[in-house]
Amino acid sequence: MRCNVIIRAIPYPPQYKNRLLNAIGGGIIFYEILLKAGIRMINQTNVQLGEVRSVIRELFEYGKKRKAQIGEEKVYDFSLGNPSVPPPEEVSLTLEKLIKECDPVFLHGYTSAQGDGAVRCAIADYVNSQFNAGLSPDLIYMTCGAAAALTITLNALCNKGDEVLTFAPFFPEYTVFAQHAGAKLVPVKTQDGTFRIDFDSLRSALSPATKAVIINSPNNPSGVVYSESEMKELCSVLTEYGKQHNTEIYLISDEPYRELVYGNVTVPYVMNYYARSIVCYSYSKSLSLPGDRIGYIAVNPKMAECRKVYSALCGAGRALGYVCAPNLLQQLVAKMQGKTSDISVYEANRNRLCTALEDYGYNVVKPEGAFYLFVKALESDANAFAERAKQYELLLVPGDSFGVKGYVRISYCVSPEMIEHSLPAFKSLAESYR
Ligand code: PLP
Numbered sequence: 203m204r205c206n207v208i209i210r211a212i213p214y215p216p217q218y219k220n221r222l223l224n225a226i227g228g229g230i231i232f233y234e235i236l237l238k239a240g241i242r243m244i245n246q247t248n249v250q251l252g253e254v255r256s257v258i259r260e261l262f263e264y265g266k267k268r269k270a271q272i273g274e275e276k277v278y279d280f281s282l283g284n285p286s287v288p289p290p291e292e293v294s295l296t297l298e299k300l301i302k303e304c305d306p307v308f309l310h311g312y313t314s315a316q317g318d319g320a321v322r323c324a325i326a327d328y329v330n331s332q333f334n335a336g337l338s339p340d341l342i343y344m345t346c347g348a349a350a351a352l353t354i355t356l357n358a359l360c361n362k363g364d365e366v367l368t369f370a371p372f373f374p375e376y377t378v379f380a381q382h383a384g385a386k387l388v389p390v391k392t393q394d395g396t397f398r399i400d401f402d403s404l405r406s407a408l409s410p411a412t413k414a415v416i417i418n419s420p421n422n423p424s425g426v427v428y429s430e431s432e433m434k435e436l437c438s439v440l441t442e443y444g445k446q447h448n449t450e451i452y453l454i455s456d457e458p459y460r461e462l463v464y465g466n467v468t469v470p471y472v473m474n475y476y477a478r479s480i481v482c483y484s485y486s487k488s489l490s491l492p493g494d495r496i497g498y499i500a501v502n503p504k505m506a507e508c509r510k511v512y513s514a515l516c517g518a519g520r521a522l523g524y525v526c527a528p529n530l531l532q533q534l535v536a537k538m539q540g541k542t543s544d545i546s547v548y549e550a551n552r553n554r555l556c557t558a559l560e561d562y563g564y565n566v567v568k569p570e571g572a573f574y575l576f577v578k579a580l581e582s583d584a585n586a587f588a589e590r591a592k593q594y595e596l597l598l599v600p601g602d603s604f605g606v607k608g609y610v611r612i613s614y615c616v617s618p619e620m621i622e623h624s625l626p627a628f629k630s631l632a633e634s635y636r
Pocket of ligand 1 (some may be wrong): 346347348350418422456485486
């Protein structure tokens with residue numbers, strides 16, 4: 203019986219099938235065969251995660267190969283959300299100053315597991331000056347970007363069998379992060395075409411198993427930014443449900459794009475609307491530092507059990523080995539509060555692309571923030587559409603992995619020149635469907 207279970211759990215090469223089957227019942231022989239076959243009982247979920255690249259990464263790798271074949275400037279790679287504008291000048295000046303003036307033992311040394319106290323104070327002061335959120339440095343945990351912030355938070359909150367809701371379209375890694383925390387990601391449908399919250403769908407998705415809801419505003423990939431009235435309604439639906447079912451739903455706000463908004467759009471600060479909220483912040487996009495891996499988690503001080511939740515974050519960070527984010531970067535961001543790279547480039551790119559694509563007949567919803575366009579594919583199968591786009595050297599990410607079929611994501615964090623050069627290709631792609 204035990205051997206049966208093991209055999210099903212392990213993908214063995216076909217030539218070992220008979221030997222394995224013969225060995226059922228003979229535990230020792232069975233293990234010897236496994237060892238001779240070089241098969242170790244390692245975690246198959248992780249093997250699979252490691253072997254299957256995300257659609258975005260796959261396309262990016264394809265782009266690299268294609269550029270080597272036909273030339274860099276002939277491939278219009280809209281796959282990755284890698285900021286195209288450099289960090290503000292203050293970043294390199296501050297780094298130089300830190301390296302010259304700080305005690306190297308301190309600068310390159312360990313900080314507290316949750317991050318340097320003075321850095322957390324600088325962040326709390328800035329957040330409070332902007333949003334009057336009453337944030338305390340004791341409720342901030344420094345992380346390697348938003349990805350680590352999210353994994354720590356989900357591992358801190360979730361028990362096996364919990365559900366985590368998020369609005370589709372969503373950042374595909376949420377599925378992996380939730381699964382690793384023992385939870386299940388449940389996508390909630392949004393309004394057709396606009397991707398704004400559909401509150402009826404939210405109400406029907408909530409269940410006693412719901413531990414948390416992840417929001418991401420400005421959104422990757424739709425560019426939607428929740429207005430204050432949407433935020434209020436969202437919070438009141440969660441509060442109502444919590445009261446009626448005697449449960450506690452956490453609201454996790456994933457905010458790597460907080461500052462990337464265009465026109466008069468503002469992003470309501472979640473802590474001012476919902477006590478049981480946690481912010482996962484990153485400097486990857488606002489300061490163009492994605493490779494430097496720095497961000498933080500902040501727990502709302504208005505949450506009754508904020509200290510317990512913070513302890514759970516520290517515990518999850520410890521268990522995952524995500525302690526003590528790089529100190530050089532911590533010291534840097536402490537001095538960069540309120541600074542951003544030049545995001546006007548993204549706004550210009552957005553405007554140029556939206557106008558041109560609309561002219562060519564694409565159905566475009568103008569994004570209010572982030573640096574992505576989520577565009578309706580010109581056929582129902584977005585994968586087929588993205589394949590056809592490749593014939594025009596356009597690398598567009600099919601939207602299926604974001605939880606919405608029939609759309610593609612265009613990352614417009616690229617040079618304005620590339621946008622300009624890519625336009626005839628977008629036009630020809632549209633014409634190929636007429
Ligand atoms: N969340 C969203 C919505 C993202 O788009 C990204 C990265 O693109 C992340 C989280 C991860 O960000 P970080 O680079 O800070 O880990």
